[in-house]
Amino acid sequence: MQWMIRFSGFVSAMMLMIVLAPSLQSFHPAEAIRSSSHTHIDGVTHRSWFRQAPTFRDAAGCKQIRTSADQICDPSLVHVAITLDFEYLRGSIAAVHSILQHSSCPESVFLHFLVSDTSLKTLVASTFPKLKFKVYYFEPEIVRKLISTSVRQALEQPLNYARNYLADLLEPCVRRVIYLDSDLVVVDDVSKLWSTDLGGKTIGAPEYCHANFTKYFTAGFWSNGQHSAVFSDRNPCYFNTGVMVIDLAKWRQFGYTKRIERWMEIQKTDRIYELGSLPPFLLVFAGHVAPIDHGWNQHGLGGDNVKGLGSCRDLHPGPVSLLHWSGSGKPWLRIDSKQPCPLDALWAPYDLYGL
Numbered sequence: 001m002q003w004m005i006r007f008s009g010f011v012s013a014m015m016l017m018i019v020l021a022p023s024l025q026s027f028h029p030a031e032a033i034r035s036s037s038h039t040h041i042d043g044v045t046h047r048s049w050f051r052q053a054p055t056f057r058d059a060a061g062c063k064q065i066r067t068s069a070d071q072i073c074d075p076s077l078v079h080v081a082i083t084l085d086f087e088y089l090r091g092s093i094a095a096v097h098s099i100l101q102h103s104s105c106p107e108s109v110f111l112h113f114l115v116s117d118t119s120l121k122t123l124v125a126s127t128f129p130k131l132k133f134k135v136y137y138f139e140p141e142i143v144r145k146l147i148s149t150s151v152r153q154a155l156e157q158p159l160n161y162a163r164n165y166l167a168d169l170l171e172p173c174v175r176r177v178i179y180l181d182s183d184l185v186v187v188d189d190v191s192k193l194w195s196t197d198l199g200g201k202t203i204g205a206p207e208y209c210h211a212n213f214t215k216y217f218t219a220g221f222w223s224n225g226q227h228s229a230v231f232s233d234r235n236p237c238y239f240n241t242g243v244m245v246i247d248l249a250k251w252r253q254f255g256y257t258k259r260i261e262r263w264m265e266i267q268k269t270d271r272i273y274e275l276g277s278l279p280p281f282l283l284v285f286a287g288h289v290a291p292i293d294h295g296w297n298q299h300g301l302g303g304d305n306v307k308g309l310g311s312c313r314d315l316h317p318g319p320v321s322l323l324h325w326s327g328s329g330k331p332w333l334r335i336d337s338k339q340p341c342p343l344d345a346l347w348a349p350y351d352l353y354g355l
């Protein structure tokens with residue numbers, strides 16, 4: 001059976017390659033210039049580990065972005081936020097590369113990097129010389145005191161919680177942002193996701209109403225009437241927090257950061273869920289989410305959390321605008337270990353790692 005699963009994955013990978021062929025052609029590896037920049041980490045100088053991405057230019061008809069000091073407030077920008085740390089660096093760089101490559105107006109894309117180490121700014125600038133971006137240092141202490149121990153160590157990385165603080169970190173003039181995880185690639189024009197109608201909701205995301213919502217919280221949560229009453233006036237559905245469109249103005253107005261933090265405080269004493277950064281989002285937003293097409297989060301490509309590296313997943317039926325390697329396996333690790341899953345071949349073209 002295993003080969004059949006692998007084979008069907010391979011077939012969908014090939015089909016997708018064909019579908020994406022025109023855009024893949026615009027990728028010129030020959031244009032990738034060796035980067036000679038240096039990054040300073042803990043006082044040690046490292047040569048940049050990443051090739052310079054090709055320069056992506058606007059198609060005809062794109063809006064001109066202002067070049068003044070307040071550029072970040074230009075209303076024509078498409079704002080994207082992503083975290084950048086050493087563990088997922090290769091994934092974050094590939095994600096940004098994929099966004100620029102498939103965007104018809106790449107010069108309108110503004111990246112907000114939430115970093116664990118400010119030295120990463122040099123790396124971004126040398127890998128994407130034309131990119132409009134800003135780097136924000138995310139103070140781990142903000143969440144460390146709010147986090148309790150959980151099943152998976154990876155979920156306890158403070159940077160996982162940086163998405164909770166976008167509304168506070170980003171400039172007040174930035175009123176909407178797309179938040180993306182670091183283990184995904186975008187294979188469609190990000191401006192389509194950007195122009196999602198949130199219908200008055202604060203966040204938009206693909207929703208999964210058939211998923212068993214009960215299992216995201218403990219029996220203790222459901223048996224505590226005060227806690228579980230939070231869902232009494234809504235029909236909550238699971239959504240993945242790795243791809244979200246956020247109305248930052250509404251978030252600030254209604255103080256959602258504090259609401260999320262309040263649930264994290266409750267978790268410390270009452271143990272109302274097992275996972276890390278996701279459940280507080282579900283508690284605050286599930287049932288109040290603007291639905292986005294599932295093609296914008298083809299999730300689970302990382303495979304099974306328990307079975308680990310060798311478990312490959314296929315795509316979900318329907319359109320494909322974003323491929324997400326959520327789960328325990330990451331494409332760069334599987335490629336390096338010479339045990340890639342068939343769909344990892346769709347991540348590889350965006351990889352800029354290695355000189």
Ligand SMILES: *[C@@H]1O[C@H](CO)[C@@H](O)[C@H](O)[C@H]1NC(C)=O
Nearest residue numbers: 211212213214215216217219
């Ligand atoms: C949903 O999950 C809960 C907790 O894991 C379980 O008790 C329940 O039987 C599940 N419901 C369905 C319909 O599978």
